[in-house]
Amino acid sequence: MELSGKRILLIISGGIAAYKSLDLIRRLRERGAEVRPVMTKSAQEFITPLAVGALSSDHVYTELFSREDEQDVGHIRLARDCDLVLVAPATANLMAKMAHGIADDLASTVLLATDRPVLLAAAMNPKMWDAAPTRRNIETLRTDGISFIGPMAGEMAESNEAGVGRMAEPLQITAAVIEILDAGARPLEGRTAIVTSGPTHEPIDPVRYIANRSSGRQGHAIAAALARLGAKVTLVSGPVTIPDPSGMTTLHVETASEMLEAVTSQLPTDIAVMVAAVADWRVVTSADQKIKKQPGEAPAALQLTENPDILKTIGHHAQRPQLVVGFAAETQNVEAYGRAKLERKGADMIVANDVSPETGVMGGNRNRVKIISAQGIDEWPDLSKEEVAERLAALIASKLSG
Structure with a gap:
């Protein structure tokens, strides 16, 4: 023990x-x-x-x-x-x-x-x-x-x-x-890792933005778990209300483009765990001033464009990390979408979970995930996000040692 x-x-x-x-x-x-x-x-x-x-x-x-x-x-x-x-x-x-x-x-x-x-x-x-x-x-x-x-x-x-x-x-x-x-139980000693966490905020105007309900709890917990196993961790965090974990470097960003720049600036690295719930779209041009409602007029049209795909970029990068882990937050067809994401993004593992409102995962303290890899699917029981982080960090360590 x-x-x-x-x-x-x-x-x-x-x-x-x-x-x-x-x-x-x-x-x-x-x-x-x-x-x-x-x-x-x-x-x-x-x-x-x-x-x-x-x-x-x-x-x-x-x-x-x-x-x-x-x-x-x-x-x-x-x-x-x-x-x-x-x-x-x-x-x-x-x-x-x-x-x-x-x-x-x-x-x-x-x-x-x-x-x-x-x-x-x-x-x-x-x-x-x-x-x-x-x-x-x-x-x-x-x-x-x-x-x-x-x-x-x-x-x-x-x-x-x-x-x-x-x-x-x-x-x-x-x-x-x-x-x-137990400093000896640090199988990731000498390894480097990048973890992304939280949402991104894509500005519409100075007071509005496109985002999601990610709290950052799972990403922060994974970063802390990797650090406890000896990894030198850089956490790239979107806007969250939870404190930075100790024992690592934390880079604070707001948008998907900023997050991608921060992640690629840390390459090469041994491990990349892309947990952040990155907004899929941003407005083509954000307004310099608050967009005002006009009586009797329809809402202002927002022209959207796709954000950079951070996981796919890292999965196919010339300086690709030795182990790339992505997350798939879905509300239906969790396994099917997770399998497709694994291949499309160039990841070694996808941590897939159901984030339907009734699960309470988004913003909550617990998670139920499926680990999808080329070797198959491993379904984990309902766990606290800290327990998921501990298990995932141990799995990453075993993959690298193997």
């Missing part, structure tokens, strides 16, 4: 996302890790030490001045007797303490005393995440060598609140732990 023999010191601080730490413990232990939990006083307002202890099968440490735990300077022992310190959730308060060297409880004291790698799964209200003091603290912590996973975009616990602030999902955090601790 990936984490067999590894000891994780899990610090649970006081945020609503603390409930996710219960599943996180289970995920880490499934992979062979020993999890030793520390809970702040605030964390115990959300979940109980009893539940944490039951899942971790270990003593739950809560007090800095515990007669039993501190008889052998227990906070130093906790700080050193582990392979990694994981804080999930990492609140703005605890991050501020870390950035300023404050050690006024067991969790903050352990973090100041440790000489092990530290990974923070940040979680807080979006306004707190964007606040100037938090941004300064993050910069300080990154400079100090602290690693981050998340936060992610989505709905908050507060009613009618959404934005960047959700704690990463347990599987994402587990993958990040494996990346830090």
